[in-house]
Amino acid sequence: MQVEVRIHGRGGQGVVTAAELLSVAAFNDGRHAQAFPSFGSERTGAPVVAFCRIGDRPIRAHDPILAPDALIVVDPTLLRQVDVFGGLPDHADVLINTSREPDALGLGELGERLAPGRLVTVPATELAREHLGRPLPNAALLGAFSAQTGAVSIESVIAAIRQRFPGAVGEQNVAAAMQAHRHLQTRPRALQRGSGAELQIGQGSHA
Amino acid sequence: MPESGTRQIEGSRAVAETVGLCRPEVICAYPISPQTHIVEALSNLVQAGRLAPCEFVNVESEFAAMSVAIGASATGARAYTATASQGLLYMAEALYNASGLGLPIVMTVANRAIGAPINIWNDHSDSMSQRDSGWIQLYVESNQEAVDVHVQAFRLAEQLSLPVMVCMDGFVLTHAVERVELPTQAQVDAFLPAFEPQQLLHPSDPVTIGAMVGPEAFMEVRYLAHHKQMQALDQIPEIAAAFEQRFGRSSGGLLRRYRTADAELVVVALGSVVGTIEDVIDELREQGMRIGALAIKTFRPWPAQEVREALADAPVVLVLEKALSIGIGGIVSQNVHSALQGTDARIHTAIAGLGGRPITKQTLRALFTRAHENELGATTFVDLRRDLVDRELQRALAKRRSGPHAENMLRDLGAVAAGPLT
Numbered sequence: 001m002q003v004e005v006r007i008h009g010r011g012g013q014g015v016v017t018a019a020e021l022l023s024v025a026a027f028n029d030g031r032h033a034q035a036f037p038s039f040g041s042e043r044t045g046a047p048v049v050a051f052c053r054i055g056d057r058p059i060r061a062h063d064p065i066l067a068p069d070a071l072i073v074v075d076p077t078l079l080r081q082v083d084v085f086g087g088l089p090d091h092a093d094v095l096i097n098t099s100r101e102p103d104a105l106g107l108g109e110l111g112e113r114l115a116p117g118r119l120v121t122v123p124a125t126e127l128a129r130e131h132l133g134r135p136l137p138n139a140a141l142l143g144a145f146s147a148q149t150g151a152v153s154i155e156s157v158i159a160a161i162r163q164r165f166p167g168a169v170g171e172q173n174v175a176a177a178m179q180a181h182r183h184l185q186t187r188p189r190a191l192q193r194g195s196g197a198e199l200q201i202g203q204g205s206h207a
Numbered sequence: 208m209p210e211s212g213t214r215q216i217e218g219s220r221a222v223a224e225t226v227g228l229c230r231p232e233v234i235c236a237y238p239i240s241p242q243t244h245i246v247e248a249l250s251n252l253v254q255a256g257r258l259a260p261c262e263f264v265n266v267e268s269e270f271a272a273m274s275v276a277i278g279a280s281a282t283g284a285r286a287y288t289a290t291a292s293q294g295l296l297y298m299a300e301a302l303y304n305a306s307g308l309g310l311p312i313v314m315t316v317a318n319r320a321i322g323a324p325i326n327i328w329n330d331h332s333d334s335m336s337q338r339d340s341g342w343i344q345l346y347v348e349s350n351q352e353a354v355d356v357h358v359q360a361f362r363l364a365e366q367l368s369l370p371v372m373v374c375m376d377g378f379v380l381t382h383a384v385e386r387v388e389l390p391t392q393a394q395v396d397a398f399l400p401a402f403e404p405q406q407l408l409h410p411s412d413p414v415t416i417g418a419m420v421g422p423e424a425f426m427e428v429r430y431l432a433h434h435k436q437m438q439a440l441d442q443i444p445e446i447a448a449a450f451e452q453r454f455g456r457s458s459g460g461l462l463r464r465y466r467t468a469d470a471e472l473v474v475v476a477l478g479s480v481v482g483t484i485e486d487v488i489d490e491l492r493e494q495g496m497r498i499g500a501l502a503i504k505t506f507r508p509w510p511a512q513e514v515r516e517a518l519a520d521a522p523v524v525l526v527l528e529k530a531l532s533i534g535i536g537g538i539v540s541q542n543v544h545s546a547l548q549g550t551d552a553r554i555h556t557a558i559a560g561l562g563g564r565p566i567t568k569q570t571l572r573a574l575f576t577r578a579h580e581n582e583l584g585a586t587t588f589v590d591l592r593r594d595l596v597d598r599e600l601q602r603a604l605a606k607r608r609s610g611p612h613a614e615n616m617l618r619d620l621g622a623v624a625a626g627p628l629t
Contacts, residue, residue, distance in 0.1 A: 020384045024215045027386055028215075033215065033386065034383060035383070036378075037378075037382055058386075059482075060349070060485050061483045062383070062479040062480065062483055063483045064567070066569070
């Protein structure tokens with residue numbers, strides 16, 4: 001089964017790197033993956049999109065992902081500025097970086113449309129500040145994504161982070177990822193959905 | 208020594224590592240998006256001493272890059288460069304010199320649109336504009352194929368003593384992180400013999416390369432260039448077969464057929480869009496449509512006979528291409544028409560993806576269905592915003608000084624643009 005992920009953030013937040021790390025994590029899991037940015041002359045602070053496909057067969061397609069099975073919103077200020085939920089099917093998983101609960105985001109319509117428990121939040125920036133001393137939430141988001149969807153294992157996420165960022169910075173990111181992973185695992189909704197290797201997302205049309 | 212093995216790696220990095228494994232002795236390049244990551248990675252390899260002996264020459268322009276490659280190649284060095292878009296145009300004069308002199312330079316073109324209006328995104332306008340330059344042109348579908356075809360390109364170039372362009376879609380491939388199996392140094396060394404130049408500038412054995420040739424022999428020199436390039440039609444499949452035998456992967460070659468055996472409609476395309484097309488073909492096949500694809504891997508020389516054979520049983524042919532020959536339409540399409548001369552095939556042209564316009568599965572599904580139902584005209588501009596065009600045409604009719612088209616249309620779209628306020 002193929003899973004298509006879209007990541008929304010701003011230039012400078014490491015959105016492209018997050019997609020790449022996700023693909024490396026999937027690769028570490030022995031799967032096929034493809035990460036790519038939305039191409040443009042990106043500037044710091046401008047809305048940026050990156051994509052990742054994960055599957056069990058070689059990935060041939062090279063089109064942008066219009067109907068993602070999973071969505072990661074790195075910067076919650078985009079929720080009011082960009083159509084981040086564009087093309088999102090009802091089965092999709094949504095992960096938003098915020099310390100607020102999903103119900104407090106004023107996304108009522110989306111919450112009703114998505115399958116129960118698919119809209120999840122994680123305070124990734126707070127976790128990053130705590131572990132890295134800097135507001136770089138990607139590692140925490142990937143840890144949370146692993147717990148939310150099971151599309152990649154936390155072990156492979158950690159390995160991908162260490163490969164990309166050797167040394168102290170990598171370990172700080174690993175700590176943030178692990179805490180975010182635990183954060184979701186201890187949530188009642190996440191527990192209901194399980195957090196093991198079983199693939200939870202992508203019940204759409206992808207072969 | 209560059210690294211090998213299966214990696215999850217950016218296309219540009221994979222190409223740089225592979226070019227490194229081919230042991231180039233001179234790399235000269237001027238950075239331009241979306242080629243930059245390739246030459247950056249190569250300059251790092253050279254600086255780190257992982258690629259030796261090799262000289263990385265920082266040049267002041269693409270014209271200089273190709274000129275340095277010509278000089279290096281003429282003195283017997285294996286020479287490599289890479290460019291895109293305006294950069295390729297800027298080296299156009301030197302391109303003809305490289306091929307006219309028969310110098311086996313290998314160059315990556317990270318395909319990108321040509322301005323004006325300036326546009327950094329992917330299409331095939333750049334390499335297609337140089338299709339008559341005497342260079343062999345190979346188009347790749349994936350980063351794995353980009354890796355494999357670069358290894359083959361050096362062997363092909365040096366066997367024939369002709370320059371080879373490896374065309375890979377800018378951003379779509381160069382900036383995509385995919386699983387790629389990088390060859391080992393031993394594998395590449397066994398496949399790619401040391402460069403033995405056909406002609407050599409050397410102080411101990413002085414010769415002239417590039418003399419003036421008048422009407423008495425110019426036709427013959429040009430004929431030989433054509434004759435030599437046509438030999439690639441035999442050598443490319445041989446090299447691809449040798450590659451497959453040694454590396455266990457099928458890559459490159461002249462053409463590749465996909466589910467064409469009983470196809471009523473065959474889509475002809477080249478580059479990274481082929482994979483997307485194949486996914487759509489699988490979907491449509493499940494719904495009962497007899498559809499297949501023909502991927503063009505070698506565009507120059509043009510494998511006319513092979514194309515004709517591959518399309519012999521297809522009543523309908525749809526050529527989908529990412530370039531436009533202004534004043535006539537399709538470019539690949541003209542070549543397909545010439546290959547199918549005298550047959551009954553109904554041939555449609557679809558111009559798609561210019562300047563990075565995404566070619567989505569949804570669009571392809573609709574396009575192929577219309578082609579199959581015989582609802583397409585001779586040439587279709589895929590996903591063209593007709594409303595935008597009509598508004599601008601009206602504006603131009605209404606007022607002589609209606610201003611620049613590009614900026615007018617950007618203003619219609621609400622994008623920031625320069626130009627007069629109305």
